Amino acid sequence: MIKFGVIGTNWITKMFIAAAIETGEYELSKIYSRTQERGESFLRTLTVDDVDIVTTLSDLYTGIDLVYIASPNSLHFEQSKVAIEAGVHVIVEKPTTSNPAEFSEIEKLLTLYPEVRYFEAARHVHQPNFKVIQQTMGELTQLQGATLVYQKYSSRYDAYLAGEEPNVLSRNFSAGALYDLGVYPIYAAIALFGAPRAVQYLPILLTNGADGKGTASLFYDDFNVTLLFGKTANSYLSSEIYGLKETIAISNIAELDTITYHDGDGHADNIGQKTDDNPMIHEAQDFADIINDPVENHTKYNQWFQLAKQVNQTLFDLRSSADIEFLADKKEY
Missing domain, CATH: 3.30.360.10 (Dihydrodipicolinate Reductase; domain 2)
Structure with missing residues (x-):
């Protein structure tokens, strides 16, 4: 069973939690929120028990196997970075990072933690x-x-x-x-x-x-x-x-x-099939398969990682063509 925590107390986090639990591969362990009250309010909307509310990343990344990150885009990089350094697998909502410089830093960091898997949640x-x-x-x-x-x-x-x-x-x-x-x-x-x-x-x-x-x-x-x-x-x-x-x-x-x-x-x-009520079930299962058997699913993982990298670069190239600059672009790595 994959013990996981979540960052983000919104509708998409709730959807992922439901999908993950439905696969039978995951167990929700922790919810991170900036305030205890907000975390407890979110927990009351779920049908799970024995979940800890934490307000620091150090508390979140202790005793879990994986984190699902659905915070504002600009926070994805730092929250993912700390998770990887704690040896925790990461599922991060799209987009993974603000720009290719941040993605490159994540890619370098993953070479130091080869057991960690890093996924972009692009459910479709x-x-x-x-x-x-x-x-x-x-x-x-x-x-x-x-x-x-x-x-x-x-x-x-x-x-x-x-x-x-x-x-x-x-x-x-x-x-x-x-x-x-x-x-x-x-x-x-x-x-x-x-x-x-x-x-x-x-x-x-x-x-x-x-x-x-x-x-x-x-x-x-x-x-x-x-x-x-x-x-x-x-x-x-x-x-x-x-x-x-x-x-x-x-x-x-x-x-x-x-x-x-x-x-x-x-x-x-x-020619299509009937879609599931929860569209995140298949990505949750695919990610669980890789975590549970990384050797057998190594090729598939690399394909999805390279796809995430190409998407990140294309987003940046499109944004650059329109002269749209983010605050995150001014950081030095």
Whole structure:
């Protein structure tokens, strides 16, 4: 049984806890919160017992095997670093780090702690329907690119409009549309098509300099991939992958609820599976498999680590193309 702790007392942490427990591979041991009261309030929303509330990382990383980190983006690096140095496996919500400099430091640190595994929680690439997309792409006559969409109005945008600066829309916290919802289509694109040869990002900036929404282009040798994402409006467009005449339509690139194959002759087939109520179950199981048998699953782990590294670099390259700077970029490592 993998004893784990969590950083973050929000809905996605609650979802991961439920998924982890459902696999039968994990046991929740500790909850980290800045205050005892907030941690206890979060614990009351869970259906688990015998969980400790801690308010320091040193207390969190004692007596656990793994930590799940769902704090603001700018905190991921330091919290992951301390965990690795404590010999604790890390699952960190996307994005792993604020920039490639931080990711490089994590990569160097992992060489000193070879038993530790470091994962990025990009749930959609672990779901069965993502594998359906990958398989169907291999059957296309000629791959001609894609349009991937994930745009969803954030409740925190209301706070921004009221004059506040919420973490998820602040460059001080390494946030904005690209480093939040944008990670989903970028992860899908790189997992499906590989790393692009060039990129460009055209954002719609908020008054604080963070991006509220935008359009990104990934350039490959024979095609382009267009990404549409944002937190200031809702989109109901499907994502599409283009063959010669065939098209794979995806209802939501993050949730993968419905996958439809259009054969070019007017025929459309639903080729996807029914999705789980909790979309994080498959990534939780995949990560547990690697922790429980790192030798057998060494290749798979390296593939996911390299994918996370490519995503991190692509995020940075897109952000750089739009001259968006984070506070974390000014640090020296």
